[in-house]
Amino acid sequence: MPRLAALSLALFMASCHREAGPSRPPTPEVAVAPVAAAGLQLDVRRMAADIGVLAADEFRGRYTLSPDLQRAAEFLVRRYGELGLQPCGPGFAVDFPLRTGARLSSPARLELVRGKRATAMTEAEFVVLPQSGSGVVQGELVFVGYAAVSEPAELDTKADGEATKKEDTRGASGSAAGGNAVDGSVSASAPAYDDLAGIDVKGKVALVLLEAPGRPDPMAMFTRMREESEAFATVAAPLKAAKDVAGLKKLHAEARGRLLAMVEAYVPASATASVWPLPEDVLAVEYDLNKVASGLMRAAAKLPGPQFGFSAGSVKAKVERLVKAGAVGVIVVRGPRSFLSAGEREADELPTLASAAGGRLPGEPLAVPVVQMKWKRAEQLLGKPKLSKLQAQIDAEKRPHSRALGLTVSLAVAVEPVTIAVPNVLASLPGGDLKQEIVMIGAHYDHIGVEGLGQCGAAGDDKICNGADDNASGTAMVLELARAWKQSGKTPRRTIVFTHFAGEELGVLGSKALAEALPFGDARVVAMVNLDMVGRLGPKGLAIGGLGSSDAWMPLLDKMGSAGLEILYEGSVATRSDHASFYRKDIPVLFFFTGVHSDYHRPGDHADKINLVGMTAIGEIVGGVMLALGDGLAVPWKPAGPQGGLSQGLPGSDPKTVIKRVKAADAS
Incomplete structure (x- = not known):
């Protein structure tokens, strides 16, 4: 999944704290039995094995502009050839031109x-x-x-209905x-x-x-803060081990002083007093880039004058x-x-x-x-x-x-222009009486590469962003659904196209190119299901987005049940992943997502951290949805309404677009 635009808003760009990990993550041991997803037998062991392959150091983070992505595509092509699925053109790899x-x-x-x-x-x-x-x-x-x-000033509405500006939007001279x-x-x-x-x-x-x-180069700011956070973590580790409170206080004061000195030309010291305070438990102090940048952004947003x-x-x-x-x-x-x-x-x-x-x-x-x-x-x-x-x-x-x-x-x-050819990978399971109607299930298979090539930064000696959750997890689930469909002997009424997108991390480029030039002749896409980061199910549960794109989604998901999971049902369509490219073409979409975590876009996103039990439950829901779609469930397009439309935020970020939440204890 590409970085949040919100992490780059206003002054700064930020990323989660890096955590060092083994340079060659092992494929995890799996003690989970196959699960019947409404008739599809999904084997989580196969998903775990595929994640282990794609997230291995040998694939060097699957960066879109590297030969490593081509090798990952070849792996997918071999798998679909072995399964006996059909290509959607001369071959499973469908290239698109990328201007570099x-x-x-x-x-x-x-x-x-x-x-x-x-x-x-x-x-x-x-x-x-x-x-x-x-x-x-x-x-x-x-x-x-x-x-x-400048952006429009926010308005406060008084009890009598009179609107007033929340911030003084005049310049220092007093003129507007x-x-x-x-x-x-x-x-x-x-x-x-x-x-x-x-x-x-x-x-x-x-x-x-x-x-x-009034603001600096955000990329330069991000790079500087990243370097500072890495240096802080290196020095803090032995101090924490020795429980050296005085040393940690000094380290924090020096690092915070450099941070505020770096930004004082843009955000005065009087506005940054509450940014990155020393915690009560000094041993818990961290240079958390997300939190620090968020504090700086809040401070900048409170400054008088126009906002950009x-x-x-x-x-x-x-x-x-x-x-x-x-x-x-x-x-x-x-x-x-x-x-x-x-x-x-x-x-x-x-x-x-x-x-x-x-x-x-x-x-x-x-x-x-x-x-x-x-x-x-x-x-x-x-x-x-x-x-x-x-x-x-x-x-x-x-x-x-x-x-x-x-x-x-x-x-x-x-x-x-200088261009290269980049492969999306598509494999088709032909349908029966509704074969001209296509259901796409997809996941991006690219990631952010290695230090010095792509967007990856090293964490200690670990210089490869392996991308086990992002998005070997979604890729592996799409592969396993394809295997389960094929080996079940079931012929869906609609044609199912299993799709793997490249270039998602660079701005959903592969899905955009595919949506602009679908290789399906007269057939039409009736629905698109996207799996992006489905491997790290945690306390916040599963998010399912895009429900506002069709009135058929919520009744179907209610019928599928929640597989014992906590689930947030989101009406809007997050722009950050590949389903958005198809939503823009008036195609109903669903988005399955387990959220960002401390290893997001970091070398610590390793295969041994995948929650395989969680993937099993998610696969049960996704498999049921795919069976219903393949069997001809009507999924009419719904134009954007109050709880739908495109959103730059992740599912759940705007309470107004949340359809409902189901707690794990309430799960059916």
């Missing part, structure tokens, strides 16, 4: 003209971004700040940027902050700052907004205040054109040429006030300072 970067087809050119003086930028002073479009453009250069617009009221108030129709308000960019080239007003969503810092969002306003080209700059350290600010390094480091893919090319210039060069060229002063004013006042710069820019970019 770009290359220049001719040298890029960037020239700035002031009056009669032309200055050509050198290759060391700017770089074409991988998501850039191609073209030759010329126009006046306009500084547009961060090209950001983007507002149109002469008294400094913000009108109901205007945002509190808008860099493009009153500025003309039509036919011009925009100079735009990266990130959003995470997407406000996205290059794609900035460029699309500027293009909509008429800009013909874009120059981005990481301003000096957006760096986390003086060393990084001084280095002022530019990204590389073809880089897909850390799983950050460029996506489809943007509509106009886009380059990044070093801030020091921009500082020299733009005259007064300098770029550094403009950024400082914007951040301090939370008020735009967009303006024309008296320069003309000529920009020429010619790029061509």
Whole structure:
């Protein structure tokens, strides 16, 4: 499952604490008998064995852009060939093209003209971004700040029905940027902050700052906090073993001091007093990235002035907004205040054109040429006030300072995409009288790789994110359902397609590509069931999402029962996993999920930590659902309502979209 967007909101990105584990996790011993899932005999021993294979070190975390994913695909293909299922095309592997970067087809050119003086930028002073479009453009250069617009202010409703703003949305000067009221108030129709308000960019080239007003590069912040948490854990371990309370207090004070010093330019010390306090039980102190980042985000959200969503810092969002306003080209700059350290600010390094480091893919090319210039060069060229002063004013006042710069820019970019073929794996069990109706059951089989390749970070000596729960567990359950169907001798009325998606960890890319170009001819998909992280059933139980996509789901699940589990039934459709790609095509979906845990996206996600008893119970429910769907159960599509629709949060995160909860003690 890809990282929560919520973990990247506002200032920071965070991840769960790393825990070191064995470099070669063993396949767990299984003492669970096969279970009859409404007629399908599921053997949890087979699921355990498949998890052990896929989560072994030999597959090196199954990163989408590595040969390791290809080897995992070959394993799945062999299994389906042995089972005697049918491919959905020439073979079980169905490739889709994935754009990993770009290359220049001719040298890029960037020239700035002031009056009669032309200055050509050198290759060391700017770089074409991988998501850039191609073209030759010329126009006046306009500084547009961060090209950001604030989110709507939350409203409090008084008892008499009068709405008032919860936060002061004025800048430090007392004027409301983007507002149109002469008294400094913000009108109901205007945002509190808008860099493009009153500025003309039509036919011009925009100079735009990266990130959003008053916050740093979130990826750099995440990396720094991750390094700090790992160093903290290493030093804390022997202190805890020795019960050295004084040493732990000192360690915590020093680490917390570095954290707050790192963010004080964005969140003043007066707002961070409650962030990461020393616990009463000093021996229990942890540098928990989730909790620390959440505390910082809460502190930032309480600051007066306009608030900006995470997407406000996205290059794609900035460029699309500027293009909509008429800009013909874009120059981005990481301003000096957006760096986390003086060393990084001084280095002022530019990204590389073809880089897909850390799983950050460029996506489809943007509509106009886009380059990044070093801030020091921009500082020299733009005259007064300098770029550094403009950024400082914007951040301090939370008020735009967009303006024309008296320069003309000529920009020429010619790029061509760099793509690779990535395999989804599909296997079909043909149906009977309803064979033109397809039920898909799927799971992603990719994960986040190894340290230095993908999104994985090492935990001590363990440098491989094995992904046993995420998502060898779902992959293994899909395989076992396929085996059980085939060996049962039952012919479903509908065609069942067992599907394994690639690229989910990079943004549900495989399912998106498949949903856009289904290889089923005239047959249509009537329902999609997605299994993502079903191997670590814990006290919070099982979550089943997507119930709002069809009125048939809840009655069916009630009939199936809860197999003795605590279950949360969720109406909305989480965007973070592959079922969302099919929901966007008006296909009813279900999502089975046992929640995140301390090993999520960490090297500690090993096969020996899988809850096989829990998988057995979940398999019973999923198997029953699949039998009903295969037998022709009508699953009519239901448009989004109050308890449905897409949601960026995980199941249960919004009480308004929870259908119901069933406690284990109440289970039927």
